[in-house]
Amino acid sequence: xxxxxxxxxxxxxxxxxxxxxxxxxxxxxxxxxxxxxxxxxxxxxxxxxxxxxxxxxxxxxxxxxxxxxxxxxxxxxxxxxxxxxxxxxxxxxxxxxxxxxxxxxxxxxxxxxxxxxxxxxxxxxxxxxxxxxxxxxxxxxxxxxxxxxxxxxxxxxxxxxxxxxxxxxxxxxxxxxxxxxxxxxxxxxxxxxxxxxxxxxxxxxxxxxxxxxxxxxxxxxxxxxxxxxxxxxxxxxxxxxxxxxxxxxxxxxxxxxxxxxxxxxxxxxxxxxxxxxxxxxxxxxxxxxxxxxxxxxxxxxxxxxxxxxxxxxx
Amino acid sequence: xxxxxxxxxxxxxxxxxxxxxxxxxxxxxxxxxxxxxxxxxxxxxxxxxxxxxxxxxxxxxxxxxxxxxxxxxxxxxxxxxxxxxxxxxxxxxxxxxxxxxxxxxxxxxxxxxxxxxxxxxxxxxxxxxxxxxxxxxxxxxxxxxxxxxxxxxxxxxxxxxxxxxxxxxxxxxxxxxxxxxxxxxxxxxxxxxxxxxxxxxxxxxxxxxxxxxxxxxxxxxxxxxxxxxxxxxxxxxxxxxxxxxxxxxxxxxxxxxxxxxxxxxxxxxxxxxxxxxxxxxxxxxxxxxxxxxxxxxxxxxxxxxxxxxxxxxxxxxxxxxxxxxxxxxxxxxxxxxxxxxxxxxxxxxxxxxxxxxxxxxxxxxxxxxxxxxxxxxxxxxxxxxxxxxxxxxxxxxxxxxxxxxxxxxxxxxxxxxxxxxxxxxxxxxxxxxxxxxxxxxxxxxxxxxxxxxxxxxxxxxxxxxxxxxxxxxxxxxxxxxxxxxxxxxxxxxxxxxxxxxxxxxxxxxxxxxxxxxxxxxxxxxxxxxxxxxxxxxxxxxxxxxxxxxxxxxxxxxxxxxxxxxxxxxxxxxxxxxxxxxxxxxxxxxxxxxxxxxxxxxxxxxxxxxxxxxxxxxxxxxxxxxxxxxxxxxxxxxxxxxxxxxxxxxxxxxxxxxxxxxxxxxxxxxxxxxxxxxxxxxxxx
Numbered sequence: 001x002x003x004x005x006x007x008x009x010x011x012x013x014x015x016x017x018x019x020x021x022x023x024x025x026x027x028x029x030x031x032x033x034x035x036x037x038x039x040x041x042x043x044x045x046x047x048x049x050x051x052x053x054x055x056x057x058x059x060x061x062x063x064x065x066x067x068x069x070x071x072x073x074x075x076x077x078x079x080x081x082x083x084x085x086x087x088x089x090x091x092x093x094x095x096x097x098x099x100x101x102x103x104x105x106x107x108x109x110x111x112x113x114x115x116x117x118x119x120x121x122x123x124x125x126x127x128x129x130x131x132x133x134x135x136x137x138x139x140x141x142x143x144x145x146x147x148x149x150x151x152x153x154x155x156x157x158x159x160x161x162x163x164x165x166x167x168x169x170x171x172x173x174x175x176x177x178x179x180x181x182x183x184x185x186x187x188x189x190x191x192x193x194x195x196x197x198x199x200x201x202x203x204x205x206x207x208x209x210x211x212x213x214x215x216x217x218x219x220x221x222x223x224x225x226x227x228x229x230x231x232x233x234x235x236x237x238x239x240x241x242x243x244x245x246x247x248x249x250x251x252x253x254x255x256x257x258x259x260x261x262x263x264x265x266x267x268x269x270x271x272x273x274x275x276x277x278x279x280x281x282x283x284x285x286x287x288x289x290x291x292x293x294x295x296x297x298x299x300x301x302x303x304x305x306x307x308x309x310x311x312x313x314x
Numbered sequence: 315x316x317x318x319x320x321x322x323x324x325x326x327x328x329x330x331x332x333x334x335x336x337x338x339x340x341x342x343x344x345x346x347x348x349x350x351x352x353x354x355x356x357x358x359x360x361x362x363x364x365x366x367x368x369x370x371x372x373x374x375x376x377x378x379x380x381x382x383x384x385x386x387x388x389x390x391x392x393x394x395x396x397x398x399x400x401x402x403x404x405x406x407x408x409x410x411x412x413x414x415x416x417x418x419x420x421x422x423x424x425x426x427x428x429x430x431x432x433x434x435x436x437x438x439x440x441x442x443x444x445x446x447x448x449x450x451x452x453x454x455x456x457x458x459x460x461x462x463x464x465x466x467x468x469x470x471x472x473x474x475x476x477x478x479x480x481x482x483x484x485x486x487x488x489x490x491x492x493x494x495x496x497x498x499x500x501x502x503x504x505x506x507x508x509x510x511x512x513x514x515x516x517x518x519x520x521x522x523x524x525x526x527x528x529x530x531x532x533x534x535x536x537x538x539x540x541x542x543x544x545x546x547x548x549x550x551x552x553x554x555x556x557x558x559x560x561x562x563x564x565x566x567x568x569x570x571x572x573x574x575x576x577x578x579x580x581x582x583x584x585x586x587x588x589x590x591x592x593x594x595x596x597x598x599x600x601x602x603x604x605x606x607x608x609x610x611x612x613x614x615x616x617x618x619x620x621x622x623x624x625x626x627x628x629x630x631x632x633x634x635x636x637x638x639x640x641x642x643x644x645x646x647x648x649x650x651x652x653x654x655x656x657x658x659x660x661x662x663x664x665x666x667x668x669x670x671x672x673x674x675x676x677x678x679x680x681x682x683x684x685x686x687x688x689x690x691x692x693x694x695x696x697x698x699x700x701x702x703x704x705x706x707x708x709x710x711x712x713x714x715x716x717x718x719x720x721x722x723x724x725x726x727x728x729x730x731x732x733x734x735x736x737x738x739x740x741x742x743x744x745x746x747x748x749x750x751x752x753x754x755x756x757x758x759x760x761x762x763x764x765x766x767x768x769x770x771x772x773x774x775x776x777x778x779x780x781x782x783x784x785x786x787x788x789x790x791x792x793x794x795x796x797x798x799x800x801x802x803x804x805x806x807x808x809x810x811x812x813x814x815x816x817x818x819x820x821x822x823x824x825x826x827x828x829x830x831x832x833x834x835x836x837x838x839x840x841x842x843x844x845x846x847x848x849x850x851x852x853x854x855x856x857x858x859x860x861x862x863x864x865x866x867x868x869x870x871x872x873x874x875x876x877x878x879x880x881x882x883x884x885x886x887x888x889x890x891x892x893x894x895x896x897x898x899x900x901x902x903x904x905x906x907x908x909x910x911x912x913x914x915x916x917x918x919x920x921x922x923x924x925x926x927x928x929x930x931x932x933x934x935x936x937x938x939x940x941x942x943x944x945x946x947x948x949x950x951x952x953x954x955x956x957x958x959x960x961x962x963x964x965x966x967x968x969x970x971x972x973x974x975x976x977x978x979x980x981x982x983x984x985x986x987x988x989x990x991x992x993x994x995x996x997x998x
Binding site (some may be wrong): 018019045047051052053054055056057058059060061067070071072074075093094095096097099100102103104106107109110114116117118119121122123124125126128130131132135136137139140141142143144147150151154155156157160183214215216219220223224234247268277289290299303307310 | 851908
């Protein structure tokens with residue numbers, strides 16, 4: 001139980017920091033000072049206190065969506081253990097496997113897309129429609145990627161996949177893992193609406209996806225939506241760091257070990273956030289109808305990774 | 315003979331259905347009485363039937379005789395009996411009929427005074443009876459008679475609103491396709507009888523298993539063609555999206571919820587039950603057909619804006635998912651792996667049940683929308699959630715269930731299918747890896763596209779502003795219709811949260827048809843009340859997950875309240891960019907919503923646009939402009955149209971050369987035939 005609470009606090013508490021770091025990296029590259037790293041915390045704090053403006057067209061779906069999206073994303077966050085070493089894996093919540101994770105996130109996405117349509121605004125519909133296309137194109141590759149990792153570790157359970165990584169010396173050097181790593185990075189960029197798929201910094205109707213769906217939200221509802229998006233990003237990042245870059249050193253179980261692991265986890269997440277920031281700086285946003293090419297690339301990579309597993313990985 | 319006797323209850327349920335059919339005719343002058351009485355008989359019959367088959371399955375099953383009739387005509391023997399496989403499918407039928415009949419009490423009220431309600435209800439009861447008979451058919455001849463009865467009664471129900479020419483056309487396509495399929499089935503049944511002399515299919519002596527391999531393969535091909543047509547497997551699907559919109563919604567619910575599943579029953583009964591799976595390519599064929607149907611079915615559904623046609627395409631998708639499960643199961647059986655086969659076939663059977671529940675519900679919901687707005691076109695709808703709040707909630711449940719989203723039943727059966735795929739792959743030595751992983755990818759892709767499609771269906775028709783006068787005037791439907799949908803929605807949630815209730819029943823089926831033990835493999839989870847499933851280390855418990863989500867939502871509500879105080883909110887119009895106020899014409903349409911996917915997969919859809927300008931000099935003074943966008947069905951254009959053209963050319967030639975209309979010619983044909991027959995009798 002203690003671990004589950006630590007996990008929840010860690011995932012929800014850390015999520016806004018990642019956006020701050022990525023923004024800082026981008027500001028740095030543009031020779032700007034940029035907003036403080038903790039800006040998103042301030043934003044959420046402010047939004048929680050502000051008055052909400054609710055569209056008169058909307059129904060209960062619109063009001064329920066922020067809570068459903070946040071609740072399902074936070075539940076998904078529980079399924080992905082952050083602290084893998086020092087006994088953390090055994091104690092983590094085991095309500096489901098990789099598939100449960102994907103379809104729990106899908107619950108949030110379903111309500112997010114409905115919320116976009118609920119206000120009768122064109123922006124919302126546009127965002128939902130685009131989100132639908134991107135997510136359905138990405139779904140096969142994320143599934144094959146995780147299936148391949150599952151095959152390598154003999155189970156689809158996220159815990160087992162992570163403990164298999166712990167038992168390897170350097171998982172990223174494995175020919176199967178390195179290809180799936182790239183698949184998951186592409187999925188991370190697409191699912192969290194980052195460049196090259198979407199630009200989170202703009203509010204331009206030509207490009208926006210996630211921002212368009214939540215355009216009508218304000219106040220605490222907006223705070224929950226933004227927080228849920230950040231948590232979803234952290235879930236995918238946690239998957240990546242704990243599967244591909246695990247801390248394999250033997251640590252003592254108990255409070256000191258867990259504390260060290262939490263610090264190491266944060267360090268790895270921050271490093272990955274910096275890398276994502278650099279990637280965002282270095283590449284351009286794709287034209288919307290070039291995204292299928294990216295999806296095809298990640299799908300082919302996933303298939304190659306899968307074939308790799310059967311040819312050499314075993 | 316008491317109520318504790320299972321066969322007695324079962325017979326009673328058949329008699330009640332017959333009584334319902336007769337009552338409908340007897341009271342046919344009083345529309346309301348005919349409708350209510352005959353539907354009440356159906357409700358009673360299905361409740362009794364469900365109780366009896368559940369009891370039968372939980373008691374361990376076996377074969378039960380219901381009725382036998384031996385006539386003096388050779389080979390004609392009617393035998394009605396059931397075993398575990400039929401019981402399971404009958405259970406699906408009874409559950410669905412129960413809900414649909416309650417719904418029909420309210421729904422058919424819009425026929426009062428306009429149509430022959432008595433005839434409709436008579437056909438309705440006979441349709442249910444004929445589907446029951448297909449499940450109960452104990453021998454080959456009964457099966458074929460029941461199969462044809464089912465096709466014919468459903469044909470009459472499809473063309474019931476016969477004054478619309480498109481309905482008659484849909485009925486014609488349906489009856490032609492279904493008879494083409496029936497021809498293949500009949501050929502296969504005749505081969506089976508000719509080679510063995512055995513006719514019992516339920517409780518047979520096992521002679522069918524000794525049919526030579528080549529003939530088994532031939533029969534398998536015929537069964538796939540025949541049953542595949544009924545199931546709507548691509549490319550034999552063309553009747554499905556035509557027949558469902560033509561039929562009234564309660565009939566569509568039964569047709570899509572159960573009638574197309576009789577094909578799954580047929581495949582299981584004949585290939586698995588009678589022959590036993592030995593060939594690897596059987597499983598591969600089913601798997602490939604499943605992948606194609608799952609992906610293309612949902613892809614075509616996305617382009618449809620007629621609710622019922624959209625749902626019909628989703629039936630194709632779901633049949634594809636069931637076929638994927640069956641295919642994995644057949645492959646595993648042919649490789650002799652009963653562990654994987656058990657999970658896969660259980661997944662297919664579970665999805666059959668689930669699809670009946672949510673697709674039945676969705677068609678009922680579509681009927682409710684049509685009942686109160688008089689349209690099937692979702693581009694005409696909008697904002698219904700405020701007018702029909704309960705229908706909206708039920709439709710949302712069904713939409714989540716069919717998109718395989720937690721915590722509904724659709725997810726559980728897809729999870730099981732994924733697990734069978736994973737188990738198959740991790741056995742390692744079974745081969746076929748690439749096609750198997752592609753089926754997993756197809757499942758994921760179909761699931762994601764289904765979610766998009768149901769966001770479209772629900773979002774465009776229930777949310778936003780009403781797009782037409784009739785949508786503005788919509789009212790909530792009568793309570794009988796609501797309760798029909800409510801029962802199905804509740805079952806969708808219940809089977810999602812407590813899947814082992816169903817798996818316990820399925821275990822009796824898998825152990826009977828292929829000797830596969832299921833419950834040991836889907837072992838007891840630590841989480842109580844039948845909620846969790848665990849296969850190896852892969853665990854799933856929707857009940858636990860739902861509790862977690864609810865706790866987190868409550869925590870979020872409390873947390874927000876603590877940090878932000880009591881929320882202030884103010885209603886205002888949707889942001890209109892500072893121009894004129896937003897109206898319903900500015901909303902996103904269903905066409906617009908699916909446009910990105912239409913563009914990405916333009917190779918499949920062949921989208922076209924047509925702008926016709928009318929006027930005296932249309933370039934300069936247009937009076938009227940018409941803009942049309944659409945997609946082309948490649949199967950109809952490149953397969954069916956070609957065949958039809960070829961057939962027409964052939965029949966034209968026959969008309970001028972053979973069927974000339976001259977009596978002398980016909981007399982000489984008869985003479986030649988008689989001589990040929992006599993020679994045949996003499997020589998062979």
